Amino acid sequence: VSGVQLLPVALDLQLQPGVDRRVDEAQEGAVGGDWYDVFTLPSGQLCVVMGDVTGSGLPAAVIMGRMRSALRAYALETVDPAEVLAKLDAKMQHFEPGALATVAYAVFEPGLEEAHVCLAGHYPPVIASPGQPARLASVAPGLLIGAAPGVRRPLTSLRITPGTLVCFFTDGLIERRGQTIDDGLDQLCRVVTPQPPDAACAAVMAALVGSMPARDDIALLMLRRSPSGGTQP
Amino acid sequence: MTIEDHEYMIRWVGSQAVITMPAEVDATNADLVRKALLSAARPEAPVLVIDMTRTTFCDSAGVHAVITAYRQAAETGTQLRLAATTVQRIFTVIGADQLMPIYPALEAALADTADGQASPSGTGR
Numbered sequence: 001v002s003g004v005q006l007l008p009v010a011l012d013l014q015l016q017p018g019v020d021r022r023v024d025e026a027q028e029g030a031v032g033g034d035w036y037d038v039f040t041l042p043s044g045q046l047c048v049v050m051g052d053v054t055g056s057g058l059p060a061a062v063i064m065g066r067m068r069s070a071l072r073a074y075a076l077e078t079v080d081p082a083e084v085l086a087k088l089d090a091k092m093q094h095f096e097p098g099a100l101a102t103v104a105y106a107v108f109e110p111g112l113e114e115a116h117v118c119l120a121g122h123y124p125p126v127i128a129s130p131g132q133p134a135r136l137a138s139v140a141p142g143l144l145i146g147a148a149p150g151v152r153r154p155l156t157s158l159r160i161t162p163g164t165l166v167c168f169f170t171d172g173l174i175e176r177r178g179q180t181i182d183d184g185l186d187q188l189c190r191v192v193t194p195q196p197p198d199a200a201c202a203a204v205m206a207a208l209v210g211s212m213p214a215r216d217d218i219a220l221l222m223l224r225r226s227p228s229g230g231t232q233p
Numbered sequence: 234m235t236i237e238d239h240e241y242m243i244r245w246v247g248s249q250a251v252i253t254m255p256a257e258v259d260a261t262n263a264d265l266v267r268k269a270l271l272s273a274a275r276p277e278a279p280v281l282v283i284d285m286t287r288t289t290f291c292d293s294a295g296v297h298a299v300i301t302a303y304r305q306a307a308e309t310g311t312q313l314r315l316a317a318t319t320v321q322r323i324f325t326v327i328g329a330d331q332l333m334p335i336y337p338a339l340e341a342a343l344a345d346t347a348d349g350q351a352s353p354s355g356t357g358r
Contacts, residue, residue, distance in 0.1 A: 054293045056260070100297050102327065121327035143328035147300050148307075151331065177257070177290050181322045216292065 033060030033101070034170045034217035035068050039075070044110040047075055050122065050168040050221055054100040063099050067092065067145075071105070081105045081118035082142075082155045089120065089145045100146040104168055108160070112225040115158045115166065120145045123174075123185075126167040126192045127158070128200075130227070134192040136185055137166075163227035165194040172216035173208055184208075197222040241269035246343055250278035254285045258295030266295065270302035276309045282342045285317040295320075296327055303332050316342040 121144025142153025174184030
């Protein structure tokens with residue numbers, strides 16, 4: 001097993017001022033089912049997607065690519081994140097029967113002061129605000145994509161205070177043999193701090209992955225609202 | 234029958250079938266687990282309890298096996314129940330409690346109803 005490959009990804013995206021973000025991906029093979037996406041809507045809202053297609057290799061990567069495109073298309077059509085995931089689920093169940101995937105989809109207001117989050121079987125983001133310990137965001141769970149037809153997922157709105165860091169991740173980051181998921185989540189919360197995303201990502205990867213060979217894909221995406229407020233255009 | 238097959242043997246507690254999952258479920262054994270679950274989720278079993286209380290590791294391949302069993306069980310009319318301790322969090326995060334009741338102990342899963350006819354309301358959600 002070869003070592004972890006770190007692939008920092010530069011997004012060719014003009015983000016609003018006051019928004020920092022950083023993405024790290026570590027993959028065991030060349031392709032996998034984890035994906036992330038960051039894009040803006042015509043309204044100026046910023047959309048963040050973190051997803052994980054069950055399976056590995058090319059088959060998972062192909063489905064992942066289709067989901068990524070489909071979600072973007074539905075995001076343009078429908079403002080409500082829960083509706084976007086419902087459409088994505090229906091599309092998957094019709095065209096990719098048997099496939100399963102988890103998705104976290106968040107729509108941030110311009111300036112990042114609020115996020116509307118809908119989960120499909122995915123972990124909620126970790127939130128780190130200045131002066132407070134980081135915690136798993138309190139977001140109602142929703143059923144993963146591909147499991148059952150006609151499911152409605154709850155939508156949760158989160159206030160993002162100035163200087164707050166929001167950290168999305170896939171399960172490969174916290175799943176370890178010999179420890180529980182709760183142990184992994186606690187460890188993640190201990191190392192996420194509201195610093196610039198570059199440094200925060202590096203700290204998390206060093207603490208949770210280090211030189212250990214990854215068994216699963218890992219994706220990590222962080223955004224931070226500007227400490228000075230960052231609501232000005 | 235190999236030792237590995239033996240791990241997935243189904244036993245009956247009254248009218249409830251119980252299938253015991255191995256300590257770890259991942260890509261290396263998920264296919265065996267899926268086949269065992271599919272063979273257990275048959276019309277003869279009104280209730281199938283998936284016992285993961287001894288399971289300490291379950292990745293997305295294991296989740297896929299359980300959800301695949303749910304799909305078949307929904308067709309055959311078998312009511313699935315999941316008993317899980319260490320890996321319970323994984324199944325609540327994926328929203329599996331919307332598909333089947335989840336219990337913190339095998340005894341609780343078995344005790345819920347004797348005949349499998351009652352609805353799982355009040356548990357697992």
